[in-house]
Each structure stands twice: as C-alpha cells, then as structure tokens.
Amino acid sequence: MDGPLTQINARFLKQLEYDCSEVVGEMRMEDILTGGSKIFYKTHFLPMLMMQERVDEMFLTFKSKSGNEFPVLMNLELIKEKEEQHIQAVGLHIAKRNKFEKGIIEAKATAEKALKENEILSEMRSRLERNQENLERQLRDLKRINFEHLEFSKVLSHDLQEPLRKMILFAGLLEDKSEKDGLDPKLKFYLHKLSGLSEDARVLLIKLQRFHSLENRMKQGSKGNLEDIFESALERINNSEIKPDLSQLKVKKVYGDIYLLTRVFRELLKNSYQFRSQERSLSIHISSSLITENYYWAVEDAYRYTDFVQIRFEDNGRGFPPNSKDHVFGLLQKFHTDSGAGLGLAYCKKIIELHHGRIFMKPSSVGGTLFTILLPIYETKFAE
Numbered sequence: 001m002d003g004p005l006t007q008i009n010a011r012f013l014k015q016l017e018y019d020c021s022e023v024v025g026e027m028r029m030e031d032i033l034t035g036g037s038k039i040f041y042k043t044h045f046l047p048m049l050m051m052q053e054r055v056d057e058m059f060l061t062f063k064s065k066s067g068n069e070f071p072v073l074m075n076l077e078l079i080k081e082k083e084e085q086h087i088q089a090v091g092l093h094i095a096k097r098n099k100f101e102k103g104i105i106e107a108k109a110t111a112e113k114a115l116k117e118n119e120i121l122s123e124m125r126s127r128l129e130r131n132q133e134n135l136e137r138q139l140r141d142l143k144r145i146n147f148e149h150l151e152f153s154k155v156l157s158h159d160l161q162e163p164l165r166k167m168i169l170f171a172g173l174l175e176d177k178s179e180k181d182g183l184d185p186k187l188k189f190y191l192h193k194l195s196g197l198s199e200d201a202r203v204l205l206i207k208l209q210r211f212h213s214l215e216n217r218m219k220q221g222s223k224g225n226l227e228d229i230f231e232s233a234l235e236r237i238n239n240s241e242i243k244p245d246l247s248q249l250k251v252k253k254v255y256g257d258i259y260l261l262t263r264v265f266r267e268l269l270k271n272s273y274q275f276r277s278q279e280r281s282l283s284i285h286i287s288s289s290l291i292t293e294n295y296y297w298a299v300e301d302a303y304r305y306t307d308f309v310q311i312r313f314e315d316n317g318r319g320f321p322p323n324s325k326d327h328v329f330g331l332l333q334k335f336h337t338d339s340g341a342g343l344g345l346a347y348c349k350k351i352i353e354l355h356h357g358r359i360f361m362k363p364s365s366v367g368g369t370l371f372t373i374l375l376p377i378y379e380t381k382f383a384e
Contacts, residue, residue, distance in 0.1 A: 001046075001085045004028055015093070017065035029087075030305075031292060034069055037061045039303050042294075045076070049087065053078040060091075070095060083365070167198040207343050224258040226251075226288060226311070233266035241282065242273050248287035251309050254375055256355045264351050265313075267344045268371060272315040283316045283366070293374060297358065308357070308374040316368040320361070328361050 004025050013020060016032060023032075030038045037060040048055050054077045061071050072091035079086045226249050234242060254261065269284070276282040291310045296302040320328055329349040352359045357375040364370040 001087065002028075006086070012091070015064065015070060016062065017068075022065075028291070029089075032062050034061045034063050035305070038305060049076055049078055059094075167194070221256050222258055224254050224256070224261065226254055229254070229258065229262050230265055230269075230286065232262050233269055236262075236266055237270055237273075239273060242269055242284070244269065244284040244286050246286055248285065251288045251290050253377075254309055255377065256375065257351075260351045261355070264348045264373075267348050268313050271344060272317050272368075275318045277316065277318050277367070280316060285312075285314045287312045290377070291374075295376075307377045309377055311373040311375070313371040313373070314364050314366065314368065316364065316366040319363055319367065319369050329359070 005023055005027055006025070008020065008023055013023065016023070030041060033041055041060060045055060045058055045060075054075075056075045058074050058076070059071065060074050061069050063069050071094050073094050074089055074091045076087055076089045079088050227246055230244065230246060234244075272284050273282060288309060288311045291308055292305050293308050295304045295306045329345050349359055352373055352375070355375055357373060359374075360372045362370050362372075
C-alpha cells in the first residue's frame with residue numbers, strides 16, 4: 001500500500017523509458033505520475049480502493065524519464081496476502097482520447113473566460129481580505145502564546161523550583177534532628193519519603209523546563225552523516241549490547257541541529273534496550289531512503305510535493321500496548337512499569353517537528369516497534 005513498486009511489465013517500462021532496476025524496489029506509484037495525477041491518486045483513488053477493494057476505469061497521467069506525459073485508463077485491485085496488502089494494476093494507453101478531451105476543455109475555458117474574469121477578480125479580492133484578517137488573528141495569537149511561554153518558563157525555572165528546594169532542605173534538617181534526638185523511626189521514614197518526592201518533583205520540573213525551552217536551544221543547522229550520528233549516540237549510551245544494523249542506510253546525509261538529532265536517536269536506542277524482550281536477543285534495524293511526500297500536513301487541501309529523507313527505526317522489543325499509537329509521543333506518558341519520566345518520545349517528536357519533519361510509530365512485523373522519521377532534505381531555517 002505505501003511501499004515501492006514490486007513488479008512492472010516490459011511494455012510499460014518501455015513507455016516510461018526506465019530500466020527495470022531503476023523502478024522495481026526503488027520507485028513508488030506516485031513517483032511516475034504527473035503532479036495533478038499524484039494528488040488525484042492519493043486523495044481519491046487510494047481511499048476508494050481501500051473502501052471498495054477495486055476501482056475501474058480511473059484516468060491517470062504518467063510521466064516518462066525524459067519528461068513526456070502519457071494518459072492511461074487504470075483498473076486497480078487490492079490483493080490481501082497474509083498480513084500484507086498489495087495493489088495489482090492494469091492500464092490502457094488512451095492518448096487520442098486525452099487529446100480530444102483537452103481540446104474540449106480548452107475551448108470551453110476560452111468561451112467562459114471573458115464572462116468569469118470579473119467574477120474571479122472580485123472573489124480573489126475578497127479571499128485576500130479574508131486571508132489578511134485570518135493572518136492578523138493568527139499573529140495576535142502567536143504573540144500571546146509566546147508571552148505565555150515566557151511566563152511559564154519563569155514559573156518553571158524559579159517560582160516552582162524555589163519552594164521545592166526549601167522543602168528538601170527543611171526535610172533534611174528535620175531528618176537529621178530526628179536522628180540526634182531519637183524521635184519516632186516512622187517520623188524519620190516520612191521525612192525521608194517527603195525529601196525523595198520533593199527531589200523527584202524538582203528533577204521533573206527541570207526536565208519540563210528543558211523540554212519547554214527546546215526552541216531556544218536549536219543551533220544553526222549543518223550537514224551531518226547518519227552513520228556518524230548513530231555512532232555518536234552509541235558512544236553516549238556506552239552499552240556494548242546495543243548493536244544496530246546500519247547496512248540499509250541508502251541516504252546518509254541529513255541537515256539540521258546535529259546535536260539534537262543525535263539526542264533523538266540516542267533516546268530511541270535507549271528505549272529499544274530498556275524495553276527489550278526477555279524471550280529473544282535485541283535486534284535493531286535502521287534504514288534510510290529518499291521519498292517524495294506532501295510538505296503540507298497541518299493545512300488542509302494544500303499540496304506541494306517535496307523530497308524527504310525517510311528513516312525507519314525498527315526493533316523486536318516489547319512494543320507498546322494496543323491502542324497506544326496516538327499517545328506514545330504525549331507528555332508524561334508511561335506504558336511500562338519501568339518507564340522513566342515519560343518525556344523521551346515527547347522530546348523526539350518536538351525535536352523532529354522543530355526540523356519541520358514528522359515522526360510516526362506503529363507495531364513492527366517482528367513483534368516490536370517501527371518508528372518512521374521524515375526530515376526535509378533542504379537547509380531548514382529553524383526560526384521560521
């Protein structure tokens with residue numbers, strides 16, 4: 001469904017002007033479609049196929065290696081084999097029909113242009129005014145949110161930290177006094193517990209402050225090598241039992257704050273080890289490839305396809321409980337009894353999104369977890 005092309009016949013390859021090795025296992029359906037057909041395929045064709053398991057006589061335009069376009073009438077069928085889903089497609093070249101339809105459309109557009117010109121201009125003017133109003137409201141909201149963030153950071157760094165430091169100090173003094181004066185042992189236990197809980201809360205506040213201030217800690221972006229990044233992450237962990245397989249890194253160059261990206265992969269490697277299965281040896285497979293995806297994911301009905309580095313991080317650990325997919329990157333989320341503060345994956349998500357990328361999670365086919373990370377290949381301007 002979302003993977004590469006697995007088989008293609010000689011006639012279609014000839015029309016595309018590619019060799020089989022350039023297509024099979026290397027390209028996806030979207031890579032050989034024109035821009036308009038790519039949008040139609042992902043927003044209309046695939047949803048219908050998922051619902052009906054078969055779609056007939058759908059019109060798509062393909063592009064060859066040299067840039068030539070040719071229209072095809074496609075029939076697609078969803079084939080389910082075991083736990084995997086494949087799409088089987090057959091097409092009919094319809095160049096003359098496409099030329100005839102284009103002629104009709106162009107003639108109709110020419111006839112209606114004069115009538116609609118004034119109406120379009122008026123609508124565009126109104127739309128521009130509405131967009132300016134929306135932009136003004138959004139800028140006001142951003143200024144308000146930024147101010148609230150600054151105030152919140154002050155509260156985390158001082159207003160909440162100071163009372164906790166004093167609680168720890170006074171609890172320690174009372175604990176020492178209980179030892180000297182021979183007070184009730186229960187009192188000493190309660191004071192020790194109070195001191196420990198206060199220290200835990202203080203550490204949590206420090207971590208929350210660091211999470212909150214990640215934007216301010218982003219450094220100037222630079223180019224990095226994925227192999228070097230993973231080696232650096234492993235050195236920081238200093239655990240010889242963690243030996244990821246990096247042989248499938250087809251794309252190794254990434255751009256961003258290399259220190260923070262190293263922190264992301266360090267967190268994923270630590271999680272894989274911490275939540276490893278006791279029934280099998282830990283296995284971590286990491287691969288990378290270049291894919292084309294829609295840049296817009298927060299704005300509805302907006303499309304601009306661009307290149308991303310896709311990094312797939314797969315382990316065979318304990319995984320996550322069912323129905324936890326939408327919550328694993330949440331703040332203070334804990335899914336195992338031996339979990340830490342529940343901030344690790346939230347850090348990962350925020351760092352990736354600050355790079356204008358995305359991170360997803362789903363259960364792995366080997367019984368663990370598969371994280372997929374998309375990073376833009378261009379030089380990201382973090383301030384934007």
